[in-house]
Amino acid sequence: MEKMQGENEDGQISSADENYNGALIHHQSILRNKRCLLAYMYHRANRLQRLRWQLGAVLPEDVKELLHPSEKEFVKSYSEALSSYMTKLDIDLAVDITPPKDPYIQVRVLNNIGEVLLGDQSTSLVRNSIHFVKRSEAETLISQGLLEEFTG
Amino acid sequence: MDSANGSEEDALWGNDDDGGQWSHQDLPNDVEVLKRIWRNEKSAPEILGYETLLVERVREQIALMEENLAAYAESLDDVMLSLFEMDVNRLMFLLRAYLRVRLSKIEKFALHIMRTAELWDRLSAQEQEYAQKFVDVLSKHMHDSVLGKLEKAYDSMVKQAASSEENDMIVEPQLDTYVFCRSKTAVGSFQLDDKGDETVDLMPNDLYILRYRPVRGLLGTDSIELV
Numbered sequence: 184m185e186k187m188q189g190e191n192e193d194g195q196i197s198s199a200d201e202n203y204n205g206a207l208i209h210h211q212s213i214l215r216n217k218r219c220l221l222a223y224m225y226h227r228a229n230r231l232q233r234l235r236w237q238l239g240a241v242l243p244e245d246v247k248e249l250l251h252p253s254e255k256e257f258v259k260s261y262s263e264a265l266s267s268y269m270t271k272l273d274i275d276l277a278v279d280i281t282p283p284k285d286p287y288i289q290v291r292v293l294n295n296i297g298e299v300l301l302g303d304q305s306t307s308l309v310r311n312s313i314h315f316v317k318r319s320e321a322e323t324l325i326s327q328g329l330l331e332e333f334t335g
Numbered sequence: 336m337d338s339a340n341g342s343e344e345d346a347l348w349g350n351d352d353d354g355g356q357w358s359h360q361d362l363p364n365d366v367e368v369l370k371r372i373w374r375n376e377k378s379a380p381e382i383l384g385y386e387t388l389l390v391e392r393v394r395e396q397i398a399l400m401e402e403n404l405a406a407y408a409e410s411l412d413d414v415m416l417s418l419f420e421m422d423v424n425r426l427m428f429l430l431r432a433y434l435r436v437r438l439s440k441i442e443k444f445a446l447h448i449m450r451t452a453e454l455w456d457r458l459s460a461q462e463q464e465y466a467q468k469f470v471d472v473l474s475k476h477m478h479d480s481v482l483g484k485l486e487k488a489y490d491s492m493v494k495q496a497a498s499s500e501e502n503d504m505i506v507e508p509q510l511d512t513y514v515f516c517r518s519k520t521a522v523g524s525f526q527l528d529d530k531g532d533e534t535v536d537l538m539p540n541d542l543y544i545l546r547y548r549p550v551r552g553l554l555g556t557d558s559i560e561l562v
Contacts, residue, residue: 214495220481221492221504228476232442253479257472264468268438271461276435279428287417318424 231258236277239323240266278322288321290314290330365392366426371560373433378515378561379554380547381508382440382448385459390430397426437462445470446493446505510548515562517542522558525549 231254234242240262247255269276292308306314308329324330368389376383400423408416441448441458445466448454458466474492482490489495493502522537527549535543537553542562553559 210496213489217481217485217489217495218504221477224477224480228473251480253476256479257476260472260475261469264465264472267468268461268465271464272434274427274431274434276431276438279424279431282425282428 227254228257232261235262235265236280239277279318287315288318290316290321290325292330294329365389365396366429369393369426369429369433373429373436375554375561376433376436376440380510380512380514382437382444382454382457383554384457385437385462387459390433393426393430397423397430400426438465440508441466442469444506444508445473446502447507450502450505510551511546513544514547514550515542515544516550516554516559517562518553518559520558522553525553 231250234246235258242258250258290313292310292312292314295308295310308314321330372386372389400419404416404419404423411419441462444454448458448466449470455463477492478490482492488497491497491504493504495503518537518539518541521539525535525537527535527545535545537543537559550559554561
């Protein structure tokens with residue numbers, strides 16, 4: 184490419200020009216395709232990162248089957264990098280996405296889980312029962328989809 | 336963290352400014368400082384310096400508060416207990432939010448941060464490790480899925496083609512975005528432009544909307560804060 188550009192510096196039309204324009208178009212379209220592909224993969228990678236923050240280290244099955252194998256690798260290694268950072272700091276960064284208004288929160292149970300250790304007492308979580316629990320314990324269960332916040 | 340007077344509550348809070356003086360008005364409370372640092376980090380388009388000392392102090396404070404909470408759990412009634420717990424939670428939230436904002440900026444601009452020494456120095460040691468790992472993970476993913484299948488000349492993640500002169504595919508933070516800032520001290524006349532065309536008089540406690548690039552320096556010297 185550069186060679187062709189160099190040869191035509193004096194701007195005269197020569198037979199090399201015909202190839203030059205074709206090569207230029209080909210080159211630019213390769214670049215555009217590359218950028219499109221990378222943008223698509225990067226956007227998907229961003230979505231996966233956000234999912235990791237929302238749902239925790241394990242992805243639901245229906246998401247997993249939509250992924251390219253290297254995306255599965257990406258999710259695994261990203262999750263590892265994130266958890267190693269969090270353990271180094273000894274803070275879990277994925278909880279408390281919104282500022283907590285109350286140390287206790289009302290939750291409704293979605294599935295039958297049975298006996299769970301909440302605080303110092305073990306409560307049996309029957310479907311559709313409402314409990315008043317501490318935020319920190321509720322958060323992990325909420326992100327796994329077992330509880331939901333009960334509002335009004 | 337203003338609580339009522341009472342020797343029990345005093346003991347519970349373990350004051351962070353000098354020796355037991357409740358002079359909240361003059362000395363900035365660590366919580367206030369953390370709130371301000373968090374707000375600055377949230378509004379700034381580029382990553383700002385990591386406040387190692389502040390984070391350390393805040394973590395010590397949280398640990399102290401939790402210890403005290405456990406120790407005093409029986410002697411206080413439920414309402415007071417939940418109030419103190421809520422305070423611990425909110426402080427933890429501030430700390431987590433600060434770290435999360437930084438992480439998201441690192442993820443967005445990882446390659447740029449790695450090649451700019453000034454920005455790299457603004458990361459804590461753990462953040463640097465994380466940035467390195469993140470770049471490795473991302474580039475491996477891109478290579479395996481897209482770049483590995485392209486010709487040698489086009490397989491770089493940072494250059495469009497081998498014939499590009501510099502790494503032109505790296506995302507850089509937009510330093511020319513507008514930010515809201517409040518001036519804390521009177522800086523006087525401040526030049527916004529290299530040409531000396533626009534000057535702004537910065538009086539204390541005034542709110543401005545300015546482009547980020549010219550006020551970067553002021554942010555470093557703490558004369559303004561971002562809102």
